[in-house]
Amino acid sequence: MVAPGKQATLSRAERLPGVPAIRIGNVVLSAYSLLFYLFIYGPILILIVYSFNGSRFPTRWAGFSLEWYHKLFQNRAMGQALRNSLIVSSSSTAISTVIGTMVSVAIERYRFRGRTPLDAMLFLPIIIPDIAMAIMLVAFFGLIHMSLGFVTIIISHVAFNISFVAIVVRSRMTTIDPTLEEAANDLYANEWQAFWRITFPLLLPGILGGALLAFTLSLDDYVITFFTSGPGSTTLPLRIYGMVKTGITPEVNAISTLMMAASLMLVILSLWIQGKGDAMG
Amino acid sequence: MKIRHLVFVGLLLVGAAVLLAACGGGPAASGDSEEVLYFYNWSEYIEPELFDKFKEETGISVIEDTFSSNEDLLAKLQSGAEGYDVIVPSDYMVDQMIDLDMLAELDHSKITSIGDIDPSFADPPFDPGMAHCLPYMWGTTGIGFNWNDWDEAPDSWSYLFEPDLAANFAGRISFLDDSRETLGAALIYLGYDPNTTDAAQIEEAKNVILAIKPYIAAFDSDSYEDNLLSGEFGLVHGWSGDIFTAQLEDENIDYAIPREGAVKWVDNLCITADAGADPARYERALKWIDFLNQPENAGANTNFVWYATPNMNATPYIDQEILDYEAVYPPEEVFAKLHWLEPLGDALEIYDRAWTEITSQ
Numbered sequence: 001m002v003a004p005g006k007q008a009t010l011s012r013a014e015r016l017p018g019v020p021a022i023r024i025g026n027v028v029l030s031a032y033s034l035l036f037y038l039f040i041y042g043p044i045l046i047l048i049v050y051s052f053n054g055s056r057f058p059t060r061w062a063g064f065s066l067e068w069y070h071k072l073f074q075n076r077a078m079g080q081a082l083r084n085s086l087i088v089s090s091s092s093t094a095i096s097t098v099i100g101t102m103v104s105v106a107i108e109r110y111r112f113r114g115r116t117p118l119d120a121m122l123f124l125p126i127i128i129p130d131i132a133m134a135i136m137l138v139a140f141f142g143l144i145h146m147s148l149g150f151v152t153i154i155i156s157h158v159a160f161n162i163s164f165v166a167i168v169v170r171s172r173m174t175t176i177d178p179t180l181e182e183a184a185n186d187l188y189a190n191e192w193q194a195f196w197r198i199t200f201p202l203l204l205p206g207i208l209g210g211a212l213l214a215f216t217l218s219l220d221d222y223v224i225t226f227f228t229s230g231p232g233s234t235t236l237p238l239r240i241y242g243m244v245k246t247g248i249t250p251e252v253n254a255i256s257t258l259m260m261a262a263s264l265m266l267v268i269l270s271l272w273i274q275g276k277g278d279a280m281g
Numbered sequence: 282m283k284i285r286h287l288v289f290v291g292l293l294l295v296g297a298a299v300l301l302a303a304c305g306g307g308p309a310a311s312g313d314s315e316e317v318l319y320f321y322n323w324s325e326y327i328e329p330e331l332f333d334k335f336k337e338e339t340g341i342s343v344i345e346d347t348f349s350s351n352e353d354l355l356a357k358l359q360s361g362a363e364g365y366d367v368i369v370p371s372d373y374m375v376d377q378m379i380d381l382d383m384l385a386e387l388d389h390s391k392i393t394s395i396g397d398i399d400p401s402f403a404d405p406p407f408d409p410g411m412a413h414c415l416p417y418m419w420g421t422t423g424i425g426f427n428w429n430d431w432d433e434a435p436d437s438w439s440y441l442f443e444p445d446l447a448a449n450f451a452g453r454i455s456f457l458d459d460s461r462e463t464l465g466a467a468l469i470y471l472g473y474d475p476n477t478t479d480a481a482q483i484e485e486a487k488n489v490i491l492a493i494k495p496y497i498a499a500f501d502s503d504s505y506e507d508n509l510l511s512g513e514f515g516l517v518h519g520w521s522g523d524i525f526t527a528q529l530e531d532e533n534i535d536y537a538i539p540r541e542g543a544v545k546w547v548d549n550l551c552i553t554a555d556a557g558a559d560p561a562r563y564e565r566a567l568k569w570i571d572f573l574n575q576p577e578n579a580g581a582n583t584n585f586v587w588y589a590t591p592n593m594n595a596t597p598y599i600d601q602e603i604l605d606y607e608a609v610y611p612p613e614e615v616f617a618k619l620h621w622l623e624p625l626g627d628a629l630e631i632y633d634r635a636w637t638e639i640t641s642q
Contacts, residue, residue: 077329077345080344147363148363231344231346238346238347242324242348243324
């Protein structure tokens with residue numbers, strides 16, 4: 001709905017008199033954009049290129065080589081860390097997506113006591129600095145004598161992911177016309193049926209978007225994970241940070257390249273699903 | 282519609298299943314028949330093949346987690362993380378952890394290889410008589426440099442403390458931001474003991490540093506190796522481990538132990554107090570420490586990490602290339618002149634006063 005309006009304003013601007021000025025403006029704009037993209041993607045490109053470097057020194061290019069990928073797949077500690085990361089990210093994503101969706105539906109569709117405070121509180125985990133949240137969680141786990149490990153990391157990730165999922169799902173929720181559900185109710189669908197047959201399918205692109213965001217945040221998190229991890233639960237970011245102290249090898253470049261490729265694929269997948277969802281809706 | 286139903290229920294199930302699996306795999310599971318030891322170590326600080334070898338010999342699986350600084354290790358343990366059996370703190374951190382009752386004592390009768398520890402490491406001042414920890418790897422505090430500037434390694438403190446020589450690197454010299462290390466280096470340069478409590482000697486060391494103060498770019502303990510890499514610093518006073526890390530990124534970076542002597546440091550294998558309270562875990566921890574200190578295994582670790590081992594009988598297992606590398610294994614006459622930094626008690630005040638004068642002028 002927004003896109004056509006935007007295009008309209010743009011084409012109006014292009015039709016303004018004073019063509020040379022706009023030419024110069026275009027050149028400046030292109031140059032600026034180019035620099036901007038270079039600034040953002042340059043380091044990523046360098047990282048990817050050097051993951052294929054035959055030499056271990058980033059100061060020297062010694063030809064194309066898959067040596068570091070080979071080393072990476074043989075590095076057992078790295079494999080363990082990846083496995084740990086996947087356990088944490090997938091379970092925290094699944095749990096927080098379900099809870100986050102339920103919270104969004106409740107706040108958007110129902111009036112109940114404590115709705116306003118709940119609405120406000122939902123933003124807290126986003127606003128609170130990571131470090132403060134980490135310390136609060138550790139203090140809490142200490143208080144209830146819960147030993148640190150996978151479970152505490154997952155609980156902590158769920159705690160901050162719910163908010164992010166809820167925000168994405170709610171923005172989708174506001175685009176759904178409540179009269180659709182009312183119409184379903186009029187046609188003798190109970191609330192359960194109305195949710196699954198009407199609301200949920202319309203909401204699905206938002207839910208998947210939220211889940212994807214949660215997965216990425218969980219996979220990336222360092223600060224909160226550092227504090228809430230225990231024996232045997234070192235995740236990939238913790239492992240990589242540990243390697244920095246003993247020297248960044250191209251192995252780190254290789255794992256970063258792979259992680260980037262994986263997130264890129266996830267984003268494309270989510271866009272594809274959302275596109276399909278829109279087409280069907 | 283049914284498919285979407287399934288997606289949602291599926292998400293829930295995956296979550297629940299993974300959570301259950303995670304609970305089962307965690308350290309809380311005691312019904313496991315498999316014996317597990319949790320080892321909390323610096324990253325890339327052990328030959329990975331030793332895990333399999335230990336499992337073959339004892340049936341115990343080692344699960345390794347990694348930390349990136351002594352302070353991280355302390356924070357982690359103090360935040361209530363229980364379950365780590367063996368940890369690897371550096372010397373000053375061992376001192377702190379003993380004070381905080383965080384370490385179990387070492388049962389020497391269970392460490393068959395304890396006699397292999399070189400006598401110069403067997404009685405460290407931070408843990409007299411190795412009562413709590415067994416030394417694991419050691420290094421020194423010396424000089425980091427770039428081969429582009431030198432034909433021969435700058436293996437003398439005079440390159441830093443002789444004003445005429447230091448002037449060559451004016452504005453590109455850094456010292457550790459640590460009163461004991463930096464005044465200690467000046468004391469060694471003057472031929473004194475870096476643990477002296479003689480106020481006159483410390484005064485003299487202070488004046489040596491003040492004389493070259495105009496050439497000093499920074500007192501820096503955290504990022505000097507990065508600055509050495511970037512060329513911002515030309516000559517740095519630093520820990521051998523940090524310089525070797527920088528060397529991985531630029532082969533022209535190197536490290537020299539001054540002939541006049543230097544301060545030595547050591548990372549240690551220690552058993553946490555909570556493992557010490559559980560006889561089964563304590564037993565496994567002792568086995569692991571004893572295993573790592575077998576000469577053959579200690580040698581394998583040195584070959585992998587390129588740090589020196591305090592195990593004097595490991596030499597036959599160490600690559601000749603490393604034994605010949607004087608930055609790791611200094612010649613005997615220099616080795617004899619390596620000093621511990623000993624706790625000084627009240628005399629530390631003299632150092633701190635001198636240090637304040639140096640850094641504030």
